[in-house]
Amino acid sequence: MSDLGFDTTLKKKKKVKKPTTEDSPGLDSKESTPQPPTDSSVDELFTGLKKKKKSSTKKSATTNEDSSIEKSKSPGLDEDLTASLGDLSLKKKKKKSTKNLDLNEFEQQLEEAGVEELGNINNNNNSQDDGFNVEQENLNNTLKYEDLLSRFFSILKKNNPELAGDRSGPKFRIPPPICQREGSKKTLFANVQEISSVLQRNPEHLIQYLFAELGTTGSIDGEKRLVLKGKFQPKQMESVLRRYIIEYVTCKTCKSMNTELKRESANRLHFLSCKACGSTKSVSSIKTGFQAQIGKRKKL
Amino acid sequence: MSTIQNLNAFDPFADTGDSEAQPTNYIHIRIQQRNGRKTLTTVQGVPAEYDLKKILKVLKKDFACNGNIVKDDDLGEVIQLQGDQRVKVSEFLTGQLQLPKKNIKIHGF
Numbered sequence: 386m387s388d389l390g391f392d393t394t395l396k397k398k399k400k401v402k403k404p405t406t407e408d409s410p411g412l413d414s415k416e417s418t419p420q421p422p423t424d425s426s427v428d429e430l431f432t433g434l435k436k437k438k439k440s441s442t443k444k445s446a447t448t449n450e451d452s453s454i455e456k457s458k459s460p461g462l463d464e465d466l467t468a469s470l471g472d473l474s475l476k477k478k479k480k481k482s483t484k485n486l487d488l489n490e491f492e493q494q495l496e497e498a499g500v501e502e503l504g505n506i507n508n509n510n511n512s513q514d515d516g517f518n519v520e521q522e523n524l525n526n527t528l529k530y531e532d533l534l535s536r537f538f539s540i541l542k543k544n545n546p547e548l549a550g551d552r553s554g555p556k557f558r559i560p561p562p563i564c565q566r567e568g569s570k571k572t573l574f575a576n577v578q579e580i581s582s583v584l585q586r587n588p589e590h591l592i593q594y595l596f597a598e599l600g601t602t603g604s605i606d607g608e609k610r611l612v613l614k615g616k617f618q619p620k621q622m623e624s625v626l627r628r629y630i631i632e633y634v635t636c637k638t639c640k641s642m643n644t645e646l647k648r649e650s651a652n653r654l655h656f657l658s659c660k661a662c663g664s665t666k667s668v669s670s671i672k673t674g675f676q677a678q679i680g681k682r683k684k685l
Numbered sequence: 686m687s688t689i690q691n692l693n694a695f696d697p698f699a700d701t702g703d704s705e706a707q708p709t710n711y712i713h714i715r716i717q718q719r720n721g722r723k724t725l726t727t728v729q730g731v732p733a734e735y736d737l738k739k740i741l742k743v744l745k746k747d748f749a750c751n752g753n754i755v756k757d758d759d760l761g762e763v764i765q766l767q768g769d770q771r772v773k774v775s776e777f778l779t780g781q782l783q784l785p786k787k788n789i790k791i792h793g794f
Contacts, residue, residue: 598792600717615718621794674713674792675729675763677755680720 559583562622567612574611584634586646597673598625638664712778714771716793728764728774737762748773
């Protein structure tokens with residue numbers, strides 16, 4: 386088998402191998418434009434799937450990465466495909482052959498995933514897939530990448546939704562910190578409240594951490610903005626925030642940001658409990674540490 | 686009778702002594718803003734077996750900055766250096782003194 390695969394790859398050296406492994410999102414955008422008339426024929430094939438098209442194509446970028454990772458894990462798979470597609474794709478243009486590769490890889494991976502986790506249920510689909518595969522070879526020129534991708538995702542969602550990139554719970558997007566100068570010596574950190582609410586943390590905890598890390602003091606003004614003593618750029622704040630998130634927000638076990646910080650009154654320790662995986666971990670309390678004397682010294 | 690654990694002379698729950706030092710031997714390197722764009726670097730928690738005076742002397746010469754040792758009531762002796770020397774200090778501690786990198790914590794922006 387390996388011999389076969391090796392031969393075909395040699396033949397196909399002209400065709401760029403990279404796009405098949407990594408640049409499939411790029412291909413997506415390229416191919417979506419030049420082939421509008423094929424819609425009707427594809428529609429017949431994928432009547433049921435048409436509705437989901439939009440939503441799934443958006444997610445294509447992320448999951449393509451996933452699939453590329455899978456590909457790297459199983460290089461033998463690629464070789465198989467190239468072997469099976471050898472005569473077909475040699476005749477065609479570069480673009481289309483790569484596209485076919487993609488499709489078949491997706492199919493294969495789909496089958497793989499199905500076989501691994503839901504073998505019995507997937508049997509029906511496999512038979513369907515076989516039918517589609519035959520049709521694909523007939524319609525190789527007319528099938529659109531997007532449609533195939535949407536089809537792939539709908540099947541994937543049906544069988545094992547956790548692989549389809551649908552994360553449970555809301556997606557965490559932390560707004561960038563907004564820093565303004567107040568006067569010459571103070572910095573106004575405008576969206577502390579917003580950030581702390583996104584991180585599901587008490588703003589006081591975040592502020593306490595900021596004070597300890599930056600070695601300053603400050604106060605909260607009337608509009609609940611944080612006034613820090615000293616000059617700080619947004620970029621600097623970002624790095625501090627990142628460290629706060631790593632230490633006090635992300636779950637160490639599953640890397641989820643959907644966590645809660647609880648204070649156990651019995652032992653006065655802070656515990657980070659993950660809402661995604663249910664693990665708890667104790668986190669150290671914020672310590673200010675040594676503060677050097679700045680400015681006027683006390684009279685001894 | 687020897688099977689009864691409580692009668693043994695060795696108490697497995699006794700303090701071993703070294704467990705206390707393990708989690709708290711972090712070296713904290715902090716930065717503080719002074720007036721203008723001037724900063725101050727503080728190095729807290731350098732192990733006691735090192736001579737702080739000699740370290741300070743080398744650091745001052747290497748980084749071309751002034752510095753001094755401040756005695757704090759509960760944090761021990763702390764090295765203060767002028768300017769932002771955080772990265773250089775951590776390099777010095779890992780390189781010259783062979784301290785493990787995981788024990789060094791750099792704070793600040």
